[in-house]
Every structure is written in C-alpha cells, then in structure tokens.
Amino acid sequence: MRLLLVGLSHHTAQVDLRERFAVDDPEPLLDKLVAGDEVEEAFLLSTCNRTELLVVTRQLEAARHRLHSFFTREMAAGRADAAELEDVLYEHSDSEAMRHLFRVAASLDSMVVGEPQILGQVKEAYRVAAGCGATRVVLGRLLDRSLATAKRVRSETRIAERPVSVARVAVDLAGQIFESLEGKRGLLIGAGDMGAIALEALHAQGLQELDVANRTPQRGAELAERFGARAHGLDRLPELLRAADVVLLSVGGAAPLLTPELVAEAMRGRGHRPMFVIDIGVPRNADPAVNEMQGIYLYDLDDLDAVAASNVEQRRREMDLAEVIIHEEQQRFDGWMAALRAVPTIKHLRARAEAVRRAELLRAGRRLELNDEQREGVEALTRAIVNKLLHAPVSRLRAGGEEEAGLAYLEAARVLFALDDSDAPGAEADDDPDAYKPE
Amino acid sequence: MTLLLQLAAALYLASGLAGAVSLSIAGVRTGRVALALMGTAALAHAASFLALHVVDPVPRLTDLPQALSFVALVGAIAFGIFARRGRLAGLTVLLGPLAFLAAFFAALHAPDPGVDVMGGAWPHAHVLLAGSGLALLAVAAVAGGFYLVENRRLKRKQIQASPRSLPSLETLDRINVVTLAVGFPLLTLGVLTGMMWVQGARGSFFTGSAHEAWNGIAWLIYAALVVARFGAHQGARDAAASALAGFAFLLFAVLGVGILA
Numbered sequence: 001m002r003l004l005l006v007g008l009s010h011h012t013a014q015v016d017l018r019e020r021f022a023v024d025d026p027e028p029l030l031d032k033l034v035a036g037d038e039v040e041e042a043f044l045l046s047t048c049n050r051t052e053l054l055v056v057t058r059q060l061e062a063a064r065h066r067l068h069s070f071f072t073r074e075m076a077a078g079r080a081d082a083a084e085l086e087d088v089l090y091e092h093s094d095s096e097a098m099r100h101l102f103r104v105a106a107s108l109d110s111m112v113v114g115e116p117q118i119l120g121q122v123k124e125a126y127r128v129a130a131g132c133g134a135t136r137v138v139l140g141r142l143l144d145r146s147l148a149t150a151k152r153v154r155s156e157t158r159i160a161e162r163p164v165s166v167a168r169v170a171v172d173l174a175g176q177i178f179e180s181l182e183g184k185r186g187l188l189i190g191a192g193d194m195g196a197i198a199l200e201a202l203h204a205q206g207l208q209e210l211d212v213a214n215r216t217p218q219r220g221a222e223l224a225e226r227f228g229a230r231a232h233g234l235d236r237l238p239e240l241l242r243a244a245d246v247v248l249l250s251v252g253g254a255a256p257l258l259t260p261e262l263v264a265e266a267m268r269g270r271g272h273r274p275m276f277v278i279d280i281g282v283p284r285n286a287d288p289a290v291n292e293m294q295g296i297y298l299y300d301l302d303d304l305d306a307v308a309a310s311n312v313e314q315r316r317r318e319m320d321l322a323e324v325i326i327h328e329e330q331q332r333f334d335g336w337m338a339a340l341r342a343v344p345t346i347k348h349l350r351a352r353a354e355a356v357r358r359a360e361l362l363r364a365g366r367r368l369e370l371n372d373e374q375r376e377g378v379e380a381l382t383r384a385i386v387n388k389l390l391h392a393p394v395s396r397l398r399a400g401g402e403e404e405a406g407l408a409y410l411e412a413a414r415v416l417f418a419l420d421d422s423d424a425p426g427a428e429a430d431d432d433p434d435a436y437k438p439e
Numbered sequence: 440m441t442l443l444l445q446l447a448a449a450l451y452l453a454s455g456l457a458g459a460v461s462l463s464i465a466g467v468r469t470g471r472v473a474l475a476l477m478g479t480a481a482l483a484h485a486a487s488f489l490a491l492h493v494v495d496p497v498p499r500l501t502d503l504p505q506a507l508s509f510v511a512l513v514g515a516i517a518f519g520i521f522a523r524r525g526r527l528a529g530l531t532v533l534l535g536p537l538a539f540l541a542a543f544f545a546a547l548h549a550p551d552p553g554v555d556v557m558g559g560a561w562p563h564a565h566v567l568l569a570g571s572g573l574a575l576l577a578v579a580a581v582a583g584g585f586y587l588v589e590n591r592r593l594k595r596k597q598i599q600a601s602p603r604s605l606p607s608l609e610t611l612d613r614i615n616v617v618t619l620a621v622g623f624p625l626l627t628l629g630v631l632t633g634m635m636w637v638q639g640a641r642g643s644f645f646t647g648s649a650h651e652a653w654n655g656i657a658w659l660i661y662a663a664l665v666v667a668r669f670g671a672h673q674g675a676r677d678a679a680a681s682a683l684a685g686f687a688f689l690l691f692a693v694l695g696v697g698i699l700a
C-alpha cells in the first residue's frame with residue numbers, strides 16, 4: 001500500500017488558477033477515482049487556498065499518471081492547459097504525503113498559519129469521502145490521525161492563540177477590556193469598508209446593539225440596515241458617545257473628530273464606564289490625547305497592525321514545536337503503515353500453511369480409516385502444530401513491520417516459504433481473494 | 440484539624456505556583472489547575488475551620504493566627520465565587536501565597552482554648568464579621584492591583600504580552616465594586632461588634648487604644664471610598680488605586696499598629 005498526494009495550493013498557484021479547481025461537489029469525482037484500478041482509496045480536499053487529491057494505491061506510477069490526468073481532464077475540464085498545470089502541481093508520496101496532510105490539517109501550511117477554518121474543512125472533506133465509501137482502512141485511519149494531530153497542535157502550542165487580522169485583534173482587545181460584548185453598545189462613525197469589516201467581526205462576537213453615524217445619512221443607512229443598526233447623522237455624536245462602549249472610527253477628513261473635550265463630556269455622561277475606541281481612519285479620526293483619559297482605550301490602525309504582525313511572528317515561532325508534534329505522529333503512522341505492509345504476507349503464509357495442512361489431511365484420510373471423533377482429533381492436532389510453527393515467524397513479521405528491518409523480514413519470509421512460487425505446495429490457496437485483505 | 444490546615448496551606452501554595460505558570464507560559468489549562476487547587480484548598484480550610492467549632496470549648500478566634508486564617512478562608516471562598524464567571528486563574532498568583540502564609544501561620548500555632556475571654560460572644564462575632572470584611576477588601580485590593588497593571592498594559596499597547604489567565608478590566612472592576620459593597624458593611628459590623636466587645640469587657644465603647652484609633656481612621660477612609668465609588672461615580676482606575684491604598688492602610692491599622700506597639 002502506498003500513499004500519493006497530488007495538488008496545488010497558494011504556495012504554487014495564483015488565485016485565478018486555484019479558483020478554477022475549486023470543487024463544490026467532490027463525491028462524483030471521488031467515485032470516478034476509486035472506480036479505476038489504480039486507486040484503492042481517495043480523499044479530495046478543496047478550499048479557497050488548495051485543491052489536493054490523496055490516494056492509497058498499489059501501483060504508484062499508474063496512480064501518479066491517473067492523478068495528473070485527473071487534474072488535467074476531469075477537474076480542469078478545459079479551464080487550464082496541461083502545461084500550465086504541470087508547473088503548479090506538487091506531489092508527495094508515503095511519509096511525505098502523510099506529513100503534508102498533518103501539516104495542512106494543523107494549519108501549518110495555511111496562508112495564515114494557525115487559522116482555524118482548515119480543520120473544519122478537512123473534517124468536512126473526510127465526511128464526504130467516507131460517506132461515498134472512498135476512504136476505508138488506510139485513509140480512514142490517516143484522516144482520523146490528522147484530525148487528532150491538528151487538535152494536539154492547537155492544544156499543545158500557542159499557534160492559534162493570538163489573532164493575526166486587524167479585525168480579530170480588535171475583537172481580542174475588546175475581550176481584554178470587557179467581560180463580554182453581549183449587552184454592550186457599538187458605534188460606527190463613518191461608513192468606510194474597513195469600519196464595516198471591523199464592525200462585522202465585533203458583531204459576530206456578540207456586539208448587537210449598534211449605531212452608525214455618518215456624514216451622508218444615506219450611506220450610513222445602508223450599512224446600518226446590514227447590521228440591524230440605527231443610522232444617525234454626525235450631529236448626534238455627543239449623545240451617541242455617551243451610550244457607546246465600543247466606538248469604531250472610519251471617517252475621511254483632516255481634523256480629528258474625537259477630541260478630548262468631546263470624550264470628557266461623554267465620559268461624564270456615562271458614569272466613567274470604559275470605552276474602547278478603534279480608530280481605523282487615515283488620517284486618524286481621534287486625537288491621541290484621548291488615550292490619556294481614564295477609561296478610554298484608543299487604538300489606531302498602526303497599533304492594531306503592530307499587534308497583528310507581532311502575533312504572526314509568535315505563530316511562526318510556535319511552528320517549530322508544532323513540527324515536532326507532527327514528526328511524532330508521522331513516525332507513529334509510518335509504523336502502522338509498515339505493519340500493514342506485513343499483513344498480506346502474513347495472510348499469504350497462513351493460507352499456504354492451511355492449504356498444505358488440508359491437502360495432507362485429505363491424503364492421509366484416504367489411507368487411514370478414521371471415525372468422526374478421531375478425525376476431529378487429528379484436525380485439532382494438525383491445526384495446533386501449524387499454528388505453533390507459524391506463531392514465531394508471524395509475530396516477528398508483524399513486529400518487524402514497524403522497524404527498519406521489517407522489509408527484509410518480509411522479503412525473507414516470501415523466499416523461505418516460497419510464497420511467490422506458484423508451483424509450491426499449497427499455491428492454489430493464492431487464488432483466495434480474502435488472503436490479501438488487511439486485518 | 441492541623442493536618443487539614445497544613446493540607447490547605449500546601450494547596451494554596453500549589454495554586455499560587457500554578458497561577459504563576461499560567462501567567463507566564465502555559466495558559467488556560469494550567470489556569471484551570473490553579474483554580475481547582477484553590478477550590479480544594481478552600482474546602483480543606485473550611486473543614487479545618489468547622490472542626491474548630493466541634494471542640495468544647497470553642498477556641499478563641501481572637502488569636503492573630505486563627506483570625507488571619509479565617510480571613511484567608513473567606514478570601515478564598517469569595518475568590519471562588521467570582522472565579523465561576525471570569526477567567527481569574529491568574530489572580531491565584533497573589534491570593535495563593537497570601538492564603539498559604541495565613542494558613543501556614545495558623546497551622547504552626549495551636550488554637551488557644553476559649554477560656555478567659557471577656558465579652559461573651561462579641562469577640563467571636565467581631566472576628567467573623569471584621570475578618571470577612573477584611574478578606575473581601577483584600578480581594579478588592581488584589582483585583583485593584585491587577586486592574587492597574589492591566590490598565591497600564593492596555594494604555595501602553597503592550598497587548599502581545601497579554602496573559603490568557605487574567606480577567607478583563609470590566610471583570611476586575613466588578614470584583615472591586617462587589618467586594619467593596621459587601622466588604623464595607625461587614626467591616627462596619629465588625630467595628631460595631633468590636634465596640635460591643637470592648638464595652639462588655641471594659642465598660643466603655645472606646646478606650647482610646649492605638650488599635651481602636653487607627654481602625655477608626657481606616658473605617659473612615661473606607662467610608663470615603665464607598666462614597667467616592669458609589670456616590671461620585673469614581674472612575675475604575677482611581678477606584679482600583681483607592682482599593683489598593685485603602686487596604687494597605689487597613690492592614691497597617693489591624694496588624695501594623697499592633698506589631699509596632
């Protein structure tokens with residue numbers, strides 16, 4: 001059994017090419033893949049940043065050709081030519097393929113390292129593949145391990161601990177000032193896109209009571225409607241500030257809109273309850289002196305950017321630790337795969353021995369006239385002898401599968417017991433299809 | 440009894456250490472361990488305190504080690520109640536060692552049997568009420584201290600260093616409000632029962648001792664803090680600083696004056 005992964009991602013392909021390979025419904029593609037002789041099991045992961053096919057095969061070269069042609073013909077369907085595709089497709093086999101999957105699920109290969117969405121996407125892709133029977137023993141176990149590894153990475157490192165987007169940094173900061181955003185009141189001043197993005201992030205975290213104040217009431221009203229907020233003109237600013245716990249500033253204009261005088265008046269009116277002011281306007285909309293006032297926490301775009309950049313750096317530092325975890329899990333899975341490689345030989349060996357035993361029993365039965373009780377006794381005796389003789393070599397093969405020398409043991413067993421010799425006694429048992437099924 | 444107190448002391452210390460780890464490296468999981476240790480310590484401590492009351496006669500709580508141990512117990516319980524809602528594990532870094540010192544001190548000194556105490560039940564009531572007030576105001580001071588540190592960090596925009604086991608400023612301020620609102624009346628009742636005790640023992644509500652005078656001043660200071668907080672809408676940062684300063688004065692009045700004397 002071999003693993004092969006072929007795909008493209010943000011590392012190799014631009015978004016215009018990646019989007020041509022986005023798959024909405026992977027099931028028919030998976031069905032097609034596993035219907036062929038080259039592929040035993042298949043898994044397809046398609047996100048906005050990657051499209052990857054991972055398969056289990058007994059014929060690595062044939063599977064490689066199949067996956068490349070699958071990308072070119074079935075998936076691209078005329079939207080990308082083969083030459084263009086060959087430049088961006090990458091390949092990993094066996095240990096490298098499993099390591100790649102572990103890294104992807106743990107978000108080490110993501111555009112934003114540590115982002116949480118990828119784990120859900122892998123889980124969903126696994127659900128679909130398992131649902132249509134494309135994943136079985138090997139990929140089922142590999143995907144289970146990849147999900148467990150991703151969870152280990154998230155819990156044992158700080159890779160996902162700190163936000164790396166400006167909007168998420170603002171949400172994180174709000175969580176350090178307020179116990180919860182539920183029941184708090186938000187005020188967006190201006191109707192710029194950046195303000196809307198930040199407001200969306202805060203809204204998703206429970207900031208439900210919202211006001212939008214804008215110079216142009218029509219534009220403010222459109223945005224307000226989107227968030228179920230109330231729209232106001234800037235003339236009501238002093239009154240709105242008194243009620244607001246989180247203020248987002250995103251207004252054009254040279255003079256600061258939020259002055260210490262205006263904020264001081266608002267703070268008196270609100271009983272000095274804390275206020276979180278996020279100034280994402282350029283030039284800045286709030287006088288920096290506002291931050292010196294008690295209960296006011298003012299962050300401008302540069303502050304938020306600096307925090308985001310520092311968090312990105314921290315995530316990169318945590319990657320080393322995450323790689324160690326992935327290496328451990330990869331080795332563990334490698335061991336399991338190696339043990340799995342021994343299964344066909346063990347089955348083969350047992351089938352041969354059983355065939356020989358039966359043939360000899362049949363021959364002896366013709367010479368000896370045994371009653372039922374005696375026949376049962378001889379059956380039990382011969383089975384016990386075969387089992388005892390095979391016990392040691394089978395145990396060694398199974399244990400050896402997890403070691404470096406495992407392949408040599410397997411090879412030796414095949415030669416010593418003439419498992420590949422079709423003229424050897426008991427070779428007719430090789431026709432038994434069950435002999436090669438993994439345990 | 441002593442064994443339970445020793446166990447509580449050890450657990451308080453372990454909780455403080457786990458709290459320190461949660462603040463520095465390990466984050467949320469170690470924080471939960473710190474809280475669990477603090478909760479278990481409080482249970483052992485409460486069992487030890489209840490055990491004091493099944494012996495006859497009940498030992499004197501007016502002994503300094505026993506009184507401090509009771510203050511630590513109430514502080515740990517109050518902290519446990521707050522910790523059910525906020526991520527307070529980081530606060531164990533201060534509360535754990537403080538509770539450890541109090542419990543350890545009490546474990547080293549066997550309680551005095553309850554004989555020769557003038558004033559009937561007033562001394563016991565005085566320690567229970569004043570001790571509870573003191574404990575809550577201690578929690579307010581610890582929350583205030585953390586508030587000032589966190590406020591400074593957020594004002595200076597050093598947020599990449601933010602530990603995950605510390606609560607939000609709002610939570611710290613809420614602890615400050617609640618502990619002041621409950622702690623001050625308890626302290627007041629403690630002062631009143633103390634006066635009743637003195638009256639029963641000496642025939643006068645006020646004998647003019649340094650302890651009484653300094654505690655009277657401390658009570659007046661706290662009364663002013665309560666007025667500033669609830670009457671004049673004092674800002675959270677000023678309230679945190681006041682809680683810290685007020686408790687430092689109260690500690691001096693309760694312990695420092697006696698030690699100096």
